[in-house]
Amino acid sequence: MMRVIRGFFLSWLVLLVSQVQVWAQAPATLRGRVIDAETHQPIPNAQVGVADNRIGTSTNDDGRFALNIPAAYAEGKLTVALLGYKNHSQKLPPLPGPELLIELKIVPAALGEVQVSGSVLGIVREAVAHIPQNYPVRPTRLEGFFRESDKELDKGQYRYLGEAVLKVLKAPYTQPKEDGEIVIEQSRKVDLLMQNKTSMLQEGWYAGPFIPHRFDFVHNRLAFINEDDFKHYEYKLADLTTYNDRPVFVITFGPKANDKSADFEGRMYIDQQSYAFLAAEWHRTPAGIRHEFMNFDAEERAYRIDYQMYAGRWHVKSVWYNTIGKGLMGGRLHHLSEFLTTAIDTTQRPAPEYIEKAQFRDVFRQNAVRYDSAFWKNYTTLLPPEQLRHALRDQDRQQQAEQLFAAQGAPASKAPSKGLFWEVLGRLRAGPSGGLLALDATAADISLSFAPESSAFLAQAQRRTPASTMAFSNSNLFNGNFQVDFTKKLSAYYSIRKVRGDFQGLGMEIGATYEHNFNPRHRPIMGRIGVAYFTQRVGYSFGTFDNTDKGLRVVGTKLNADEISVAVQKFTEGWMPRLGLGVEVSHHLEIVADAGLLLPWRTRSELHLAEESGFFLFRNEVDLALPAAGATVLVNNAPAAAPWSLGRPVLTVGILYRLL
Structure with missing residues (x-):
């Protein structure tokens, strides 16, 4: 019995010690x-960072902060920084512990001892030349x-709010293109406009998650640091001061007079x-707003970005994008986008697969991946600079966000219904196409005479038609291919084909297509098989x-126009099985190529007026089956059918663009 009791006691002691170790490893809160x-x-x-800013937060309006410190950083260093103040640095105190009181001392506003040699534009050129030394080259x-x-x-009301965790894959700064x-990675959204939609007119913001790329002025060499555009700008040295405790040149830029x-x-x-x-803040000039050609009457379009040092290079830290103006529906709108880096990885990892990548023309509000509010509790942020007063972690903004999400009253995994019309429109794809039709045409002399009974109209002409083995056809976006996707694999389509060149005429296909993705984990390559009802007219004017x-x-x-065109044509009707391939260029755009085999069941000669x-x-038009009263067609001086006909092969290459 004593042996059992001793064993139970030892087991309980081991469990207690292990639990204490677990408690010891849990993050402690630094206040x-x-x-x-x-x-x-x-x-x-103020910017509060630990362990070289690997984790951090910012102070609220009362100057207070709270930050969870993982056990791995318990021996790290605490830094507090803000523009205009001397940096504060100290070793982390034992945690948990009482609230720290940290006093920051103001540094002089200007460093007048620093001498600037050369022009201010020379400083900018020097900074551009040093980009390969200061920013990632891989x-x-x-x-x-x-x-x-x-x-x-x-109205003071939100229409839309989206939040996400992004992975941003930056190309080397030596490759600005x-x-x-x-x-x-994860996202959630509230879209009150989509929920209350009453018309086809909608406004959406494209490429919001791309702001870490679009507004990285150093990587993209925006105009104000681009050699080709320097002639349009005037540069002035506004101040010599410090930024995050580093001596900096503060340089203003703007259009030259009358530029x-x-x-x-x-x-x-x-x-x-x-x-x-290290940072920049800028806005578009009135001319810059006009140059964007947006369907948005913008009053303001402003941007801010700053960079942080990691592993000897400067990386994007935070981006802020703000625009105000009148939308398509008349009201004044305020659109705000923000990004804040929380982690930097310089190791060489494989690029994400195609299906993981966001596309520039993806509308973020249509992203189907969602998360719940507990998601935000798993991350801490590096701090924005002093200029970013509307930080992502601001308590008031976060509270407003949570209220909007809670107001949905719907499960996070289920998106609100868009209605039948928008459901159909979201399944619709359209685009232009071009193709080749096999044509068996022999050269011949054809004479035409058409004089309807009890009419003064008379058409008489003689032509020599050319020999041909092929005809070109095409369709445009508005009079071309339309496809409705019933499922991801099965769809129905309607296509109009117009033959051009020496021979001309209209055709049509109505059919169904089945697609199978041969490359599901990368860029989709679709095998296509289908069948269509096919008609085509090929005529000579x-x-x-x-x-x-x-x-x-x-x-x-009734044909009462002053002028009437007349052509002789061959009409063909039949079935056409098709095989083909499709390659997805983006999430919205697919290039398709199909080969069909025409199986005609009826042909006839016609007169087209x-x-x-x-x-x-x-304008009216009519197709008159031949032979017909008042119409005489002679081929090489003898009555005969039109000396051309369609062959069996039909090749088509087209573009399918998803409308929503």
């Missing part, structure tokens, strides 16, 4: 308050928060020692003739 050393007033928006990955919102200013990729080509105006912060761009008979009717159709004058929407 503190940051005040001005002279005035003893609280300092909001691919890097950022992870961070993203939020975008639309607010109706007149290559932005990189975006992966939306209408400069799109931007603002200021940038350049490190005095390394010539690295005999010219345009004056019509003196205002009461002319042909098989019940069409009005050529008057308003084109009201």
Whole structure:
């Protein structure tokens, strides 16, 4: 019995010790308050970082902060920084513990001892030249928060709010033409506009999650740091001060006098020692707003970005994008997008697969991946600079976000219904196409005479038709291919085909297509198989003739235009099985190529008459089957059918664009 009791006691002791170890490894909370050393007033928006800013947060309006410290960083160093103040640094105290009181001392506003040699533009050129030394020259990955919102200013109501965790894959800064990729890890959204939609008119923001690429002015070499555009800008040295405790040049830029080509105006912060761009804030000029050609009457379009040091290079830290103006529906809107980096990874990892990548033309509000509010509790953020007063972790904004999400009253995994019309529109794809038709045409002399009974109209002509083995056809976006996807694999389509060249005519296909993805884990390559009902007219024009008979009717159709064109054509009707391939270029765009085999069951020769004058929407035309009363067609001086006919092969290449 004593042996059993002793064993039970030892087991309980081991369990207790292990539990204590677990408790010891759990994150402890560091709390503190940051005040001005002279005035003893609280300092909001100060940057609080631990372990070289691997984790961090910002102070609230009372100067207070709270940060969970993982056990791995318990021996790290605490830093507090804010523009205009001297950095504070100390070893982390034992945790948990009482609230720290941290006093920041103001640094002089200007460093007048620093001498600037050369022109201010020379400083900017020097900073551009040092980009390969200061920024990553190989691919890097950022992870961070993203939020975008639309607010109706007149009503004071949000229309839309989206939040996400993004993986941002940055291309090397030596490759300014290559932005990189975006992966939306988790997201949630409230779209009151979609829920209350009453018309087809809608406004949406494209590429919001791409702001870490689009507004990275260093990587993209935006106009105000681009050699080709320097001639449009005037640069001035506004100040010599510090930024995050680093001496910087503060340089303002804007259009030269009477220059209408400069799109931007603002200021940038350049490190005095390394010539690295540390931050910039700018807005579009009135000319810059006009140059965007947006369907949005913008009053303001402003941007801010700052960078942080990691592993000897500067990386994007935070991005802020703000626009105000009148939308398509008349009301004044405020759109705000923000991104904040929470982690940086410089290791070389495989690029994300195609299906993971967000596309530039994806509308973020249609992203189906969702998360619940507990998601935000799993991350802490690096702090925005002093200029970003509307930070992602701001308590008021976060509370508003939670209220909007809670107001949905629907499970997080189920999106609100869009209605039947929008459901159908979301399944619709359309686009132009071109193709080749096999044509068996022999050269021949054809004479035509058409004089309807009891009519003054007369068409007489003689032509020599060419020999041909092929005809080209095409269709455009508005009069071309339309496809409705019933499922991801099965769809129905309607296509109009127009033959062009020496021979001309209209055709049509109505059919069904089944697609199978041979490459499901990468860029989709679709195998396509289908069958269609097929009609095609191929004709040869005999010219345009004056019509003196205002009461002319042909098989019940009134043709009273001043001019009427006449052609001889061959009509073919049948079935067409098809095989093909499709390659998805983006989530919305697919290039398809199909080969069909025509199986005709009926052909006939026709006379085609069409009005050529008057308003084109009201012009009549008619196809008259041959032989017909009043019509004589001679081929090489003998009655015969039109000396051309369609062959069996039909090749088509087209584009299918998903409308929503």
